[in-house]
Amino acid sequence: MRFIKKISYEQDVRLFQHEGQIFWYSLLVMSVLIAPALLDTFYIGELSLVFIYAISGIGLMILVGYTGLVSLGHAAFLAIGAYTHACLLAVGVPFVVSMICATFFSALIGGLIGIPALRMTGIYLAVATLAFASIVEQILTHWVSVTGGFRGMAVELPRVLGVELYDAVPFYYLCLGILVVCLLLALNLLRSPMGRAMRAIRDSEIPARSMGIHLAFTKTLAFAISAGFTGLAGSLLAHRIGYLAPDSFTLLISIQLLIMVVVGGLGSLHGVIYGAVFICFLPQIIAIMRDFLPTAIARIPGLEPGIFGLILVLFLIYEPHGIYGRWLKFRHYFEQFPLYRKAAHKRQKSYLRTERLR
Amino acid sequence: MSEMSLSFGGLLAVQRISFDVNNGDVFSIIGPNGAGKSTLINLISRFYDADEGTLQFEGRDITATPPHHIAELGIARTFQNIELFEHETVLQNLLIGKHVYRKTNLVSEFLFTPAVRRQEMAFRKEAEDVIDLLDLQHYRHQVIGNLPYGVRKMVELARALCVKPRLLLLDEPSSGLNPEEKEDLSYWIEDINEELGVTIIMVEHDMNLVLRSSNKVMAMADGRCLAIGLPDDIQSNPEVKRAYLGDF
Numbered sequence: 001m002r003f004i005k006k007i008s009y010e011q012d013v014r015l016f017q018h019e020g021q022i023f024w025y026s027l028l029v030m031s032v033l034i035a036p037a038l039l040d041t042f043y044i045g046e047l048s049l050v051f052i053y054a055i056s057g058i059g060l061m062i063l064v065g066y067t068g069l070v071s072l073g074h075a076a077f078l079a080i081g082a083y084t085h086a087c088l089l090a091v092g093v094p095f096v097v098s099m100i101c102a103t104f105f106s107a108l109i110g111g112l113i114g115i116p117a118l119r120m121t122g123i124y125l126a127v128a129t130l131a132f133a134s135i136v137e138q139i140l141t142h143w144v145s146v147t148g149g150f151r152g153m154a155v156e157l158p159r160v161l162g163v164e165l166y167d168a169v170p171f172y173y174l175c176l177g178i179l180v181v182c183l184l185l186a187l188n189l190l191r192s193p194m195g196r197a198m199r200a201i202r203d204s205e206i207p208a209r210s211m212g213i214h215l216a217f218t219k220t221l222a223f224a225i226s227a228g229f230t231g232l233a234g235s236l237l238a239h240r241i242g243y244l245a246p247d248s249f250t251l252l253i254s255i256q257l258l259i260m261v262v263v264g265g266l267g268s269l270h271g272v273i274y275g276a277v278f279i280c281f282l283p284q285i286i287a288i289m290r291d292f293l294p295t296a297i298a299r300i301p302g303l304e305p306g307i308f309g310l311i312l313v314l315f316l317i318y319e320p321h322g323i324y325g326r327w328l329k330f331r332h333y334f335e336q337f338p339l340y341r342k343a344a345h346k347r348q349k350s351y352l353r354t355e356r357l358r
Numbered sequence: 359m360s361e362m363s364l365s366f367g368g369l370l371a372v373q374r375i376s377f378d379v380n381n382g383d384v385f386s387i388i389g390p391n392g393a394g395k396s397t398l399i400n401l402i403s404r405f406y407d408a409d410e411g412t413l414q415f416e417g418r419d420i421t422a423t424p425p426h427h428i429a430e431l432g433i434a435r436t437f438q439n440i441e442l443f444e445h446e447t448v449l450q451n452l453l454i455g456k457h458v459y460r461k462t463n464l465v466s467e468f469l470f471t472p473a474v475r476r477q478e479m480a481f482r483k484e485a486e487d488v489i490d491l492l493d494l495q496h497y498r499h500q501v502i503g504n505l506p507y508g509v510r511k512m513v514e515l516a517r518a519l520c521v522k523p524r525l526l527l528l529d530e531p532s533s534g535l536n537p538e539e540k541e542d543l544s545y546w547i548e549d550i551n552e553e554l555g556v557t558i559i560m561v562e563h564d565m566n567l568v569l570r571s572s573n574k575v576m577a578m579a580d581g582r583c584l585a586i587g588l589p590d591d592i593q594s595n596p597e598v599k600r601a602y603l604g605d606f
Contacts, residue, residue, distance in 0.1 A: 194460075
């Protein structure tokens, strides 16, 4: 068991609470830094994709996991980021500027969508964002002069200050760097008053209002921040795919993003990473499994989305806290080892809330 | 508050009620179930819009102020059925009470600049003062979901105090507490009123607590005000007796 001696209030806002965390996180950073030297090019590419998904997952987690608003339309922000970035590169805007513009443009659209969407919660909001995503898909298909319509558009090669980042390894480091920056930004947000206000809204809107939190403003902001992160991920994804077409940003992608944050563990940034690893490598695992399955099963069309759906349902029923929640329980068991009580994580009904005000 | 009314459809929840609360008062509202007491609290904290009448706080008309500005003006409240942020620790709940004092902007928060850090430390210091006042030290880092009912009630009170209100609205602060906790509560109400100089309006059923802590009581029934006066006078008021016990 670990006991942390607290001697100042500063300790509670530090990013690392104790030496153990510093050790393990440094180990993690070291291993992702040297990974390109050890892994096959294919897996480096896959890891870059994990990083890209994780960046958009941070955005979705801020919205779904921390503000409690559901979005089924995040593929649209991914698309907006990707197309904005590709178009700006095509007209000769420098890489970094273009990427920043893509981020802010997505954030702006996210904020605008947030304004009408604020009046809805739960399933209604999910449907509204779904509608938004299909509108964006239509625009991408029909605005041929800019997006190239169904034919799609090629994305210029990433080049920062004359250095080509096209190869798998430099691109890997680019994605990793941006992911780390995004994680730090998100961690900072979550330990400051605005992040706290978002979590307050997630847990209970009425007292949040009575504590002086402006619901409409905070929710719009959450939407904008979320869309910004996702847009940034989109601009990286544009390079990963290399050729943009509307069918790269379908409803299935939105659902995959949502599965990522739910399976990873709602309300934690660790969950984003677990979720990203999960959704990027599950298709590979399924592909490998196909070889060992009887032909009748392996040939079933739509096996992959089916398994995705099944896993989502199983998680919702048996482990609503996701992979990260499962890990916490596992760790708790060993931390408390001989004294572990079985009921420690039992789910229980909570007290009634004031429903008269709704 | 003067001549305030509110109806839900055909039900007149509050009918032309007027009262004044002086600075430093502990003003209790009593009455049988369905009298409109909680509605009154919701009117003052601006969750409900009044059909008619005006609401004034420190000489300012707040009849149309949006509810999220109420805390800024110095009015904090608790809820009848506890409304805490359940997945957060006690400390985080209290810090949300500090939201109205937020001076930093989003960019500095993204970067967690020294200004944000200083602000966090200042908030923490003030939250710790409230923790000391209400004896919540043990629970500081516990998640609300794991706490017993009585403690949650106190955390809610603490969160309201973190706003540093000049007017505190308590909606049935003693419901669900055991005798010992009620005892503590009556001392705390006294402390909050006398030491922190907070004016209190509370809805309460426990007559012992009302008699002990308040210096002015209003009795309500069916949305109407029956009587306003000193606690003892209200207790012996025939109208009030009839409202509670019926005609003899």
